[in-house]
Amino acid sequence: MLVLHYVLTALCLVTVLVVVVLIIRDRAPGDAVLGLLVVIELGLVAQLVLGIVRVAGPHDGVSVATYVGYLVGSLLILPAAAFWSLSERSRGGTAVLLVGVILVPFLFLRLAEVWGTHA
Amino acid sequence: MPEPASDQRTGTGFGKVLVFVYGIFALSATGRSSVQLGTKASEAPVAYSLSAFAAVVYIVATYALATDRRRLAIAAVGIELVGVLTVGTTSVLFPQDYADATVWSDYGNGYGYVPLVLPFVGLWWLWHTRRHTRRSPSGGPSGAPPGTKDS
Numbered sequence: 175m176l177v178l179h180y181v182l183t184a185l186c187l188v189t190v191l192v193v194v195v196l197i198i199r200d201r202a203p204g205d206a207v208l209g210l211l212v213v214i215e216l217g218l219v220a221q222l223v224l225g226i227v228r229v230a231g232p233h234d235g236v237s238v239a240t241y242v243g244y245l246v247g248s249l250l251i252l253p254a255a256a257f258w259s260l261s262e263r264s265r266g267g268t269a270v271l272l273v274g275v276i277l278v279p280f281l282f283l284r285l286a287e288v289w290g291t292h293a
Numbered sequence: 294m295p296e297p298a299s300d301q302r303t304g305t306g307f308g309k310v311l312v313f314v315y316g317i318f319a320l321s322a323t324g325r326s327s328v329q330l331g332t333k334a335s336e337a338p339v340a341y342s343l344s345a346f347a348a349v350v351y352i353v354a355t356y357a358l359a360t361d362r363r364r365l366a367i368a369a370v371g372i373e374l375v376g377v378l379t380v381g382t383t384s385v386l387f388p389q390d391y392a393d394a395t396v397w398s399d400y401g402n403g404y405g406y407v408p409l410v411l412p413f414v415g416l417w418w419l420w421h422t423r424r425h426t427r428r429s430p431s432g433g434p435s436g437a438p439p440g441t442k443d444s
Contacts, residue, residue, distance in 0.1 A: 239328045247324055251317070258313050266309035273313055280405075 178224065179286075182217045183279045185210060193272045202263050203271060208256075211271070214278065215252050222249060225285070233289075241288050248281040301422045302361040311418055314411065315355040318404075322348035322396045329393070337392030343380060347396045350376060354415065367419055374412035377401060381409065 189210045196203055225245040229238050255274030259267045304312050326344035334341060350373050357366035381400035384391050394403055401408025 237328070237332070239332055243324050243328055247320065250320070254316070255313065258309065258316075262305060262309050264306060264309070266306040269307075269310045270313045273310060273317075277317065 178217060178221060179279075179282045182214055182221070183282065185214050185217070186275045186278050189214065189275045190272060193268060193275065197265050197268050197272065200265055203259070203268055207271065211252050211256060211275075214275070215249070218249050218252070218278070221245065236289055241285065244281055244285050244288060248278060248285075251277055251281070300424075303357075303363065303366060303419060303422055304359040304361055308358060308418060308422065311415065312355060312359045314407070315351055315358060315415070318396070318408065318411070319348065319351035319355045321404075322351050325396065340391050340393045340395045340398075343376075343395045343397065347373075347376060358415070358418075363419060363424075366415070370412050370415040370419065373408075374416065377408050377412060 189207065192207055192210070193203065196207070222245045225241065229236065229241050233241075251274050255270050259270040261267070302308070322344060326341060326348050329337075329341040329344055350369055354366060354369035354373060356362070357369055377397045377400060380395060380397035384395075384398040385400075391398060396404065397408055400406060
């Protein structure tokens with residue numbers, strides 16, 4: 175679980191850099207960014223599976239609804255960002271992707287917090 | 294120097310990002326309040342009702358900004374500003390009255406103070422994209438007279 179979070183956070187940081195360069199140069203994101211988003215999203219699906227397995231075991235007072243809520247919620251961020259970004263090919267549209275990929279690692283922190291405060 | 298008449302819709306350009314951030318808060322406040330009210334409503338009814346109220350405000354603000362409904366957006370963002378300042382201040386002064394945290398507790402420090410900054414940015418954006426009474430003949434996409442898209 176932890177290793178997955180480090181890998182995904184690194185991928186998010188790479189994507190942040192790429193997207194920032196695109197915004198500065200006023201270019202539309204291409205297949206490279208889409209590929210990165212798909213890989214991160216697949217990682218988040220893996221996180222959901224691992225998280226459900228984890229919470230199905232002994233979880234010592236951790237709120238299952240909150241934990242699963244964050245797991246499922248984190249899956250929605252990038253598709254929503256990609257969809258919303260595609261509706262406008264502009265710096266603003268690209269910046270939506272930036273907000274999305276910055277948000278994902280913060281959800282990892284929240285997940286760790288939800289698990290840690292009770293475990 | 295007067296600014297040129299703005300034809301920018303509230304959901305375009307920077308507004309695209311703003312709507313996305315509002316959408317995230319709409320989603321997270323809805324999720325948070327549903328979990329709280331669904332699993333432990335009696336523990337902190339005031340705090341959880343405030344979370345639900347915040348969720349509604351964020352949903353309305355997201356919808357209004359995305360669809361260029363300016364009056365509704367100003368109302369929702371205004372209520373959001375009053376809400377975060379009121380709940381933020383009272384939660385600092387009277388923490389014992391809040392049995393659990395809300396989105397707006399301590400000025401939204403659980404969310405990196407974004408809930409505190411967001412209404413100011415929202416009102417700035419609505420002011421920045423405000424419609425002027427004088428419009429160029431090429432006006433809006435549908436040539437609608439000023440104000441028809443309001444409310």
